Amino acid sequence: MTAIGFIGFGEAARAIADGWAAAGIATTRAAFDIKTLQDDTAEAITEACDERGVFCAPSSAALLQRSDIVFSLVTADNAFSAAETAAAHIRPGTLYLDGNSCSPETKRRNAALIDSAGARYVDVAIMSPIHPKRHETPCLVSGPHATQGAEAMAGLGMMATVTGPEIGDASSVKMIRSVMIKGTEALMAECFLAAEKAGVSAEVLASLSASDPQIDWSRKAAYCLERMMVHGTRRAAEMREVAATVSDLGLEPRMSAATVAWQAEIGALGLQTARDDDIADRVGLILSARGKARGED
Secondary structure (H helix, E strand, C coil), X not given: CCEXXXXXXXXXXXXXXXXXHHHCCCCEEEEECHHHHCCCCHHHHHHHXXXXXXXXXXXXXXXXXXXXXXXXXXXXXXXXXXXXXXXXXXXXXXXXXXXXXXXXXXXXXXXXXXXXXXXXXXXXXXXXXXXXXXXXXXXXXXXXXXXXXXXXXXXXXXXXXEEECCCCHHHHHHHHHHXXXXXXXXXXXHHHHHHHHHCCHHHHHHHHHHHCCCCCHHHHHHHHHHHHHHHHHHHHHHHXXXXXXXXXXXXXXXXXXXXXXXXXXXXXXXXXXXXXXXXXXXXXXXXXXXXHHCCCC
């Protein structure tokens, strides 16, 4: 039975593990998350592992010594340190599937570390939200070991498409796409927060709907704000990598830099929102929390 190891056991890793369990895909599963080393987060990680029958490894070394396939699913700003630690303990021949939202250059640095340890690095780009498809979420893979990676993922019921022979080919698509996806979220936030502050929300919404009636602007904006409220901190880290990608291409990452600021600010508010909250509800929550954070209330 294939031994799977997760470096990081947040939303993506849990969703994939849940998908495998629901589909009856037989593997042994273990995870190591640095949050288990912190008193205020260790219990939550341990419980998340226990609920899914996943062995909670006490260290990265303990995880890597028992894993045939490793999924690295941490935040973008921790991806290099995760690879650096993994390189010291990973077994030769192990597949290291780096699904983190990082720039091509970061992926190449990660690959150099893993390859130097005799393991097989694969650049993996997760191309849509991990829910609701979980392990069946579409992925792109690239690099010298991409074919082996795609075959291994297919054996686990995952949807992986080889997009190129070089490390960075897959992540380039992901990063550049995020300029539009996460940038649109930031535009929605700036537009609708400003509209509410000016007292013209209904008028702005009506004007947008008249300009492009094919878009449900209220629903789209509410969804974008929910993404930022729940995942803004992680998305800001990803957008820093996007900005680096754009800069490496010789362009000024103006939109990406502004998106970092909005994602980070809204994510830092730590807000929770109900599934059926509409745009007015979410704008109200953000403006209220933002005002309190700035001492305006």
